[in-house]
Amino acid sequence: MRRISIEILKPGMKLSLPIRDENHNLLLNRNVALTERYIQRLKNLGFQSIYIADPDLLDITHEDMISNRTRSMATKHLNYTYREIENIIRNFKNESIEKITTNLRSKSVKKAFNNTDIHHITVKVVDNIIDDVVSCAVLTGLNPLKTHDNYTFNHSIEVAIVSIMIGKKLKLNARQLRELATGCLLHDVGKVFIPAHILNKPDKLSFYEFELVKEHPVLGYEMLRDYIPIMPTQIAYQHHERQDGSGYPRGLIGYNSIKRSSLKNQIAFYGEIVAIADVYDALISDRPYRTGLMHDRVLDIIKNCSHSHFNAEIVDKFLSIVPRYPVGSTCEITSGKYTGYHGVVVYLDENNLNIPKIRLLYDTNENRIKPINIDLQKECDTHVELVES
Known part of the structure; x- marks a missing residue:
């Protein structure tokens, strides 16, 4: 199994993972x-890369961190939630931010939200996700395929998975994990007020467009605050806040510590966790305006933004559970005997996440070769970096 750009797909190649639509319905099965x-x-559907089967990698499989049943349930719940919200706000979603906020606080809208079953269903989905994730020791680092149609739903699920893993590392209890995951699933709900052509724009956003997108945390908070517990709503409100006060919407600050301070204007603990998970998943995901960044590059970005953007102590916990070179990633040897060769990561030791086993498939001239397995724990002078396939 390896992930390759859709631009180099050829007829006859076989899928190693199924393709699903925004409702998690099967479009194409594995081995097709x-x-x-x-x-x-x-x-046409917007896929930019696909996992394909490779005859020299048939022993390499990808196991999702949550079951197909759980992912299907979560996707359909989010789809239902967003449809219910769209129905409630359809008469004022295109108004000014001030008018939207006024409408969200009106008695009629509050009554409409109270008549939905959003929170109850969310809790049920959250419990299933937590049950699946708590048995995992580390993140796989492999990201489900996303298109503009399913991005919001899949992104919310992945942010929940990553945040739960961080929460486990921080020894959060069952109640805290449930609050954390609930907020993750709904953290971007305020984007229902942002026009789709802006969210899926293939070019850089204009100043006006970005200012509009920056309103989604406030709108999400205003929408949720009367219907779900306060802690999950803080995630919708604060996942774009940054340690140095440069985030939005309120310019809150953090103290780069897991231990809480009594000082005011501090980012909520859950918000600091989700800030990392949100950026991580966004950067490794394909978007309309770019392909996902290489996984090792993403981890470097998050590490370099530690202290200034992200809580440094939480970043350390995150980096301890996520592999630098996920299984199935294409890589290039940058030093040692096989410099210039290309291969695929085939194995990770959970105790040495950043030192994988590689299967070389191409020589320096990009000619296919008989596979060569190398163990970086034994080849101390060999280094790798991830590359696009």
Whole structure:
């Protein structure tokens, strides 16, 4: 199994993971041979990369961190939630921010939200996600395929998974994990007020467009605060706040510590966790305006933003559970005997997450070779970096 750009897909290649739509319904199953029609359809749907089977990597599989049943339930719940919200706000979603806020506080809108079952269903979904994730020791580092149609739902689920893993490392109890995961699933709900053409814009946002996007934490908070407990609503409100006060919407600050301070204007603890998970998943994901960044590059960005943007102590916990080189990633040897060769990460030792085993498949001239397995724990002079396939 390896992930390759959709631009180099060829008829006859076989899928190693199934393709699903925004409702998690199956479009193409694993082991399906691609045709020109399938490839064009995948491009039209917005996929930028695909996991394909490779005859020299048949022993490499990807196990999702949550079951297919749980992911399907979570996706359908989020779809239902967003549809219910869209129905409630449809008459004022295009108004000014001030008018939207006024409408969200009106008795009629509050009554409409109270008549929904959003919180009850969210709790049920959250419990299933937590049950699946608590048995995992480390993050896989492999990201589900996203398109503009399913990005919000899949992103929310992945942010929940990553945050729960961080929460486990921080020894949060069951109640805290449930609050954390609930907030994660709904952290971007304020984006229902942002036009789709802005959220999916393939170019850089204008100043006006970015200012509009920056309103989603406030709108999400205003929408949720009367219907779910306060701690999860803080996640919707604060996941874009930064340690140095440069975030939004309130410019809150952090103290780079897991221990809480009694000082005012401090970012909520859950908000600091989700800030990391949100950026991590966003950067490794394909978007309309770019392909996902290389995983090692993303971890470097998060580490470099420790102290200034992200709580440094939480970043340390995060980096201890996420592999620098996920299984299935394409890499290039940058030093040692096989410098210039390309291969795929095939194994990770949970006790040495950043020192993988590699299977070399191409020489320095990009000619296919008989596979060569190397163990970086034994090849001390060999270093790798991830590259696009």
